[in-house]
Amino acid sequence: MKKYTVINTPVHNIDGIAKITGRAKYTFDITLPRMLHGKILRSSYPHAEILNIDTSKAERLKGVKAVLTGKDTLGLKQGIWRRFKELCDEEILARDKVRYIGEPVATVAAIDEDTAEEALDLIEVEYKPLPGVFEPLEAIKEGAPQLHEQAERNINVTRHIEWGDVDDGFQKADYVREDWFRCSSQAHVCMETHCAVADYTPEGKLTVYTSTQSHYYIKVLLAEILGLRENDVRVISRYTGGGFGSKFELDSAQFCSSLLSMKLCQPVKIVLSREEEFTATKRRTPMFYYVRSGVKKDGTFLAKEARVFTEGGAYTAMGATALYLTGFFQSFPYVWPSYRYDGYRVYTNTAPTSAMRGFGAPQATFCAETQIDLIADELGIDPIEIRRKNAMYPGYEVPGQATIQSCGLDQCLDKIDGWIKSRGELPRHRGIGIAAYGFMSGGIFNWFDTPYAFSSAVIQINIDGKVDLFVGSQDMGQGSNTTMAMICAEELGVKFEDIRLHMGDTENCPVDLGAWGSRETLMQGNAVKMAASKAKQQILEFATAKLSPNIVYDLDIKDGWIHLIARPERGLSYYDVVKEAIRGKEGQPIIARGHYTPHRKGMISPAYSFGVQAVEADVDPETGKITLKNCVTAHDCGQVINPLGVKGQLEGAMAMAAGYGFTEDLPMDEGKILNPNLVDYMLLRATEMPETEVMEVETYEPEGPFGAKEAGEGLTNPTAGALSNAVFHATGISIKNLPITPEKVFNALKEKKKK
């Protein structure tokens, strides 16, 4: 018998047909009886005191049902790092002060969108403008305008990571190199903008349909800020049109629609416009990085020191996590005998920065991998070799931080090495750059302060053998529904089609922390596997009576066939046994639960993915224009669950990460984003995509379900670095300031010629 019957077969998305036939109802599609439409008035000042808000004219406009401001809230500051009250610093509807352009100050519900929009113009806000500060390196200076009372010199969070004797390491180094890097911002650009339909009924229950990566977080955060009990709030998010890190914090659409609905006892819908999406939701954290590395002549890494100042924007959001992760992944995926990291997250009068796919790691990887190639070049060592020499390996312990169990980095380097050699001699002005990377499979630290297991699942097996699987995980397009159904089917020994998946509703799904930090496959996967395994045990109890094996452990189920492991031809139909078993249980379906919370797995994550990416690009020596040719990735995500899913993640990540590397940016003028639309914000399109290829390196991760680990965010980490190295090898210049635009390359080439 084959080892697996479901896992590692290419499976199309379980909800694919509903999506392509247009039956999938996104929040955007929801309409309820008596539903009103809400809009949000946002600050046009980057920093100002609110002296007065006069809503009377707006209230008098025909069709307007309610106009609310910060005065109508409980006045609580909220944040997602609930364990640390000082990091909960955002009111969502500002009461006294606005700190960025786009911050909500009032919200309106009206009979239609046009009326609501018109009403916004009638709200009179009296501001007292305050001096603003927009760059972290300015904001941290003595005497700079201060955003929050408690944050002197605008320092919001600091992080320190250290191991080994760094100073001694530098002493012993034959070669020391230091560089400054600037990593730009990036917008998530989900196809579905942030939106919510809130429905509060006189019984005191609030139901919110919304587009989110974590219905559980939104339920808890909403209950808290609205003064409701946790289970008086129900959050439903059956389909989510993209997340990428932008949708697991409480947002203005969810909060304002709820507030309005509670006031009116009528459903209220708020959908952010594309412009609001760009200017008034969170974004990738810009970082100013100083990196210093000391190595031996032969390329052995000895000591590394990194310091980063990140542009926090006006509020904390998930910034504390990004600050830790960027520091940790700055050392990744290598063995640094000594390492010291100091991170400062600095408040600025700009839109808050937070989680975005890769979560601080793409920035770190860009700096680290660019510098490694510069070092290798200086020492005359091949880029593959210097990485191989210092690569992490199975069993390696990052001092005080993490234990690496599975690690296929070495095999990934082999594959990429082979691919580079197969390319032969490159034409002039073309280069191949590589970058090695890794990422976590879900986080360990309980900053949200949840009393629940990190993931849980419930299984019910019905009379016809069909399985109802209830998960708390959120599918936002990444395919976790399919992955969970596959894990369930494999463990239970049934067909993929036997699984009916239930998700996206806090009322009947168990708690899971949501789809962020690449946690679902490992964490929700483990919970599903546990539930399936327990359900299977119940079925095998009945089967044992019929098949009388030596002991029950000799039985298993595969592909609907309950059999003796030693003699697979001897067995019974799963469907028949289930029927009888349920009858025998007085008609009660078979039910089992599973859960997972990581214990004693270090500071970061229970498991890490690894990989190496090669980007081949042409650089026009005259204009600096970059053309992507090939992008090849050797990837270790442990046991692949769904090859199609991994491919989808890789291609999507590639488009997003290459965009980060060379076209996407959010330029600002005094806190105002200058390109808040899809014409000026340059996303890569299909015509721009290079040939992409993924080469799987299979390892077995003991902590993951069937040996699986993450394959979601990690893939966004290497591309900017690999691209910068490709440009370096094509031209001899190194751009340390993202994005790598033609003009920057052009200027650097000009500089080089002068020398």
Next chain:
Amino acid sequence: MIHNFNYRRATSVEETLGLLEKCKEDYKIICGGQSLLILMRQGLVAPENLIDIKSVKEMSYIDYDPKNGLKIGAATIHREIEKSPLIKKYYPVLVEMEKNLASVQTRNWGTIGGNLAHGDPAGDPGPILIASNATVKMASLERERILPLEDFFIDIFETALEEGELLTEIQLPILPKKTAVAYEKFSIIKNQQGIVSVAVSITIDEDAVKCKDARIVLGAAAAIPLRAKEAEQMLIGKKIDTKLLASVGKKASEESDPVSDIHATETYRRFLVKTLTTKVAKKAWELAKAAN
């Protein structure tokens, strides 16, 4: 958010002109909507009346005759131009230009007339058409007039179209003997508005030795598609070589008047004008030598 407006659809030129007169105070013509809707969405344009000419069939055509050349109805979509065998045969540079103009979806909606009437100096068709000596036909209830396209562009987003006037046709004369037009745009990603673009038409003399006539038109390098006339003069009557082409590029760059914005600085744009002009002029020269 798009403000409310009265929507009117016309089905003939006559009906359109009547509506323009009727809504004289405050109207906007919409054809494919590919440029206008962006402005309306951002609240930059909020017309009281929107007059839709997409269904004016008589304004969508591509005609060619060997005496008068090419006539394109203003409401002809980009995709039609891209796919037209006539245009491929007689004005192949237009086909190449269309292939890199926006995405297929936009080309299926956007029209050549809308593109020109929008008056965006970064538009692709403008420079090529000016280099090819195109004229445009405009109609109002009172009159019909024809203008060289070069005089049609007044300022950024401003054209010679007057109130009550409709752009109806784009006319391209037969290219003189031994003439070729070349075009290139520089954009960071394909199918995107250019950061800078250059069109050059070159006519060479009978003996294929010297340049007899030349037109150089720069896109996104000034408030309007700009003719680099001094650079043109440097070519006319000369034998073209690499050195001359380099100085022509330099001259065009001096004549250009680009701005700095989030996509590129003025300096970089000037540099691009220089290299692109040199490159495109060379291409036009070579094509012209091979032409009949």
